[in-house]
Amino acid sequence: xxxxxxxxxxxxxxxxxxxxxxxxxxxxxxxxxxxxxxxxxxxxxxxxxxxxxxxxxxxxxxxxxxxxxxxxxxxxxxxxxxxxxxxxxxxxxxxxxxxxxxxxxxxxxxxxxxxxxxxxxxxxxxxxxxxxxxxxxxxxxxxxxxxxxxxxxxxxxxxxxxxxxxxxxxxxxxxxxxxxxxxxxxxxxxxxxxxxxxxxxxxxxxxxxxxxxxxxxxxxxxxxxxxxxxxxxxxxxxxxxxxxxxxxxxxxxxxxxxxxxxxxxxxxxxxxxxxxxxxxxxx
Amino acid sequence: xxxxxxxxxxxxxxxxxxxxxxxxxxxxxxxxxxxxxxxxxxxxxxxxxxxxxxxxxxxxxxxxxxxxxxxxxxxxxxxxxxxxxxxxxxxxxxxxxxxxxxxxxxxxxxxxxxxxxxxxxxxxxxxxxxxxxxxxxxxxxxxxxxxxxxxxxxxxxxxxxxxxxxxxxxxxxxxxxxxxxxxxxxxxxxxxxxxxxxxxxxxxxxxxxxxxxxxxxxxxxxxxxxxxxxxxxxxxxxxxxxxxxxxxxxxxxxxxx
Numbered sequence: 001x002x003x004x005x006x007x008x009x010x011x012x013x014x015x016x017x018x019x020x021x022x023x024x025x026x027x028x029x030x031x032x033x034x035x036x037x038x039x040x041x042x043x044x045x046x047x048x049x050x051x052x053x054x055x056x057x058x059x060x061x062x063x064x065x066x067x068x069x070x071x072x073x074x075x076x077x078x079x080x081x082x083x084x085x086x087x088x089x090x091x092x093x094x095x096x097x098x099x100x101x102x103x104x105x106x107x108x109x110x111x112x113x114x115x116x117x118x119x120x121x122x123x124x125x126x127x128x129x130x131x132x133x134x135x136x137x138x139x140x141x142x143x144x145x146x147x148x149x150x151x152x153x154x155x156x157x158x159x160x161x162x163x164x165x166x167x168x169x170x171x172x173x174x175x176x177x178x179x180x181x182x183x184x185x186x187x188x189x190x191x192x193x194x195x196x197x198x199x200x201x202x203x204x205x206x207x208x209x210x211x212x213x214x215x216x217x218x219x220x221x222x223x224x225x226x227x228x229x230x231x232x233x234x235x236x237x238x239x240x241x242x243x244x245x246x247x248x249x250x251x252x253x254x255x256x257x258x259x260x261x262x263x264x265x266x267x268x269x270x271x272x273x274x275x276x277x278x279x280x281x282x283x
Numbered sequence: 284x285x286x287x288x289x290x291x292x293x294x295x296x297x298x299x300x301x302x303x304x305x306x307x308x309x310x311x312x313x314x315x316x317x318x319x320x321x322x323x324x325x326x327x328x329x330x331x332x333x334x335x336x337x338x339x340x341x342x343x344x345x346x347x348x349x350x351x352x353x354x355x356x357x358x359x360x361x362x363x364x365x366x367x368x369x370x371x372x373x374x375x376x377x378x379x380x381x382x383x384x385x386x387x388x389x390x391x392x393x394x395x396x397x398x399x400x401x402x403x404x405x406x407x408x409x410x411x412x413x414x415x416x417x418x419x420x421x422x423x424x425x426x427x428x429x430x431x432x433x434x435x436x437x438x439x440x441x442x443x444x445x446x447x448x449x450x451x452x453x454x455x456x457x458x459x460x461x462x463x464x465x466x467x468x469x470x471x472x473x474x475x476x477x478x479x480x481x482x483x484x485x486x487x488x489x490x491x492x493x494x495x496x497x498x499x500x501x502x503x504x505x506x507x508x509x510x511x512x513x514x515x516x517x518x519x520x521x522x523x524x525x526x527x528x529x530x531x532x533x534x535x536x537x538x539x540x
Contacts, residue, residue: 038375127514135495257385
């Protein structure tokens with residue numbers, strides 16, 4: 001039985017992202033490439049199934065056809081315009097959400113009384129699915145406008161960020177605040193030097209979640225309400241019977257989601273390299 | 284201290300009441316087309332959802348929601364265990380999973396519409412397809428994060444494979460699996476609603492859009508409020524289930540502190 005306990009310390013540490021020597025880089029690149037075998041195999045199977053008409057090609061075009069369509073799309077200005085409009089709506093919505101959620105979250109998190117007073121309202125509004133507001137947006141904004149989808153995405157993206165900021169501000173070790181006070185550090189400086197750094201991990205996580213949510217709702221707005229962007233193009237392709245184009249835009253949506261997500265995750269690692277607790281959270 | 288607690292409690296009760304009163308006053312003082320008087324909305328809510336339209340719209344919505352969500356749990360945990368247990372599969376599957384889960388869920392709505400039609404099956408498939416990823420990824424994380432000491436202890440006591448899987452691996456991973464399920468729940472509600480807004484004949488999403496199209500604004504608001512209450516209640520139920528299922532975990536953590 002005593003044999004088991006030392007095993008713990010023997011376990012290899014998880015790989016670090018710090019740059020290894022060049023030989024390590026090469027093997028890392030190889031690992032990356034070789035791990036794509038599964039994806040490649042899946043694509044080949046899909047190609048085979050659709051070419052052999054085991055899946056109805058009418059609904060499931062072969063991946064090669066979809067990729068070909070994607071390439072031709074990328075030569076058109078309309079494609080980049082759609083991508084740009086989706087990203088624009090996403091960025092504005094996330095910006096609005098941050099402008100609302102961060103100051104409000106700090107306010108609600110700082111004062112116990114304000115926190116208690118607003119908690120029931122926040123707890124009730126938070127789980128309201130933002131898509132419930134789609135009909136209202138239909139009525140209040142002209143059809144197909146950018147504003148409608150921005151409103152929807154901003155509304156949805158505000159909540160996760162707000163909750164994270166409140167938790168972040170409330171998670172501060174009271175000793176730190178007391179220390180700052182006993183050194184007679186001013187309120188503003190305490191805020192920037194103590195409160196904000198302590199809340200940053202929560203803030204970063206909240207931003208990453210909100211970024212994903214904002215993209216989801218922006219594209220929802222495009223698909224359901226016809227706001228311009230890749231969602232509208234997906235719907236147009238479906239209605240026009242251009243199935244490969246529809247899949248091509250779905251792939252673009254996945255690429256956008258992946259790029260934004262890994263971008264924010266990288267930012268999180270960068271900003272929080274000092275913060276150990278960041279490792280191993282839930283996704 | 285005691286006075287403080289009373290003040291906090293009062294604040295917790297008074298503010299929501301004040302908000303309701305302000306909404307009531309505002310919607311009556313400045314009646315607008317979009318914001319009908321609150322009492323009209325309440326009347327519409329009582330007329331529609333207590334319980335006249337419940338069998339027609341709420342029940343099918345909830346049935347689709349739960350079927351899709353449960354399918355996502357079964358598939359997500361099953362595949363997650365497989366991917367988490369076999370390193371080579373994990374290596375090959377990670378890029379695929381990372382890509383598929385990054386696709387914004389509503390972008391898949393047109394896909395299920397053309398591939399599976401507008402019936403219940405298409406909606407359930409879409410809900411499952413979207414909810415499966417957070418559950419799967421968290422299961423993988425949970426399974427790979429199981430302390431090797433636990434497994435080795437199980438081995439040295441010659442506990443069988445199935446029992447190890449059930450009582451060691453899944454048990455140890457369950458906090459993470461629940462975290463994934465929690466992340467999936469709001470997604471399930473979102474997808475339920477939007478799948479009912481396009482090509483449906485019943486459901487809450489269908490009802491809200493229909494009310495909006497016929498300019499029955501109090502009805503529309505009653506549907507929005509119903510969705511709010513639904514989101515709140517589902518979250519509450521989930522929290523209770525999680526607390527019950529993970530009581531051992533929270534207990535052990537409280538011990539450590």
